[in-house]
Amino acid sequence: MINKVILIGNLGRDPEVKVFENGSKVAKFSVATNESYLDKSNEWQTITEWHDVVLWRNLAERAERQLKKGNQVYIEGKLTHRKYQDKDGVDRYITEVVAATFRLLERRDSGPSTSFPDRSDEPSSPSRSTTPSQTKTNSVNTDAPDDDDLPF
Structure with missing residues (x-):
């Protein structure tokens, strides 16, 4: 069986990070992906999908340091579903991507890359x-x- 999700999109908000009593961290944020198509009127339409992303432990710490609203990011992980009760006791369901890895796709500076010599x-x-x-x-x-x- 395979449960794998790959997203390339833009952060909709800064990561929200929580620290548990044992010191573990969890980060949550949303990522927007866009899909464009030509409609019957021969005009371009864009559909934006929003994805809830969750990162645990070291990934949460990295996200807290590196990611900001608007950043373009590559995320790889798995799709999860969970159920919770809201403040009125009503059952709610949520679908999230639990990230196994992520990578910031934008340069941090405008200078030449330092990974390879020019x-x-x-x-x-x-x-x-x-x-x-x-x-x-x-x-x-x-x-x-x-x-x-x-x-x-």
């Missing part, structure tokens, strides 16, 4: 002194794609 690190001429291991490292690192080009 092309200026490559030898510019044969007269530049580099050891074979430096040349090999530079060519491996600069041929790798920029991490911001990845969908997750």
Whole structure:
């Protein structure tokens, strides 16, 4: 059996974090995903779906530090359903995505990525002194794609 959900969307609010007596944390927030289609009148329509997301322990701590309303985020987890009673004693049902991992998809700064050196690190001429291991490292690192080009 498989229960797997992948979402790419925008946070609708800052994570709401609660700390339990034992020190464990839980974070909750909503994520909006959009779907666009061409209607019968040949006009583009957009449908926005809202998803409730729950993160536990270390993920909740990371979410508290890294995520803010409006951020674009990749979330992977499982779909869960639960029942609770509201203040009037009426049974309510909720569907949530319990995240196993998440990744912020936006850059934190506007400068170049620090994950990979830019092309200026490559030898510019044969007269530049580099050891074979430096040349090999530079060519491996600069041929790798920029991490911001990845969908997750």
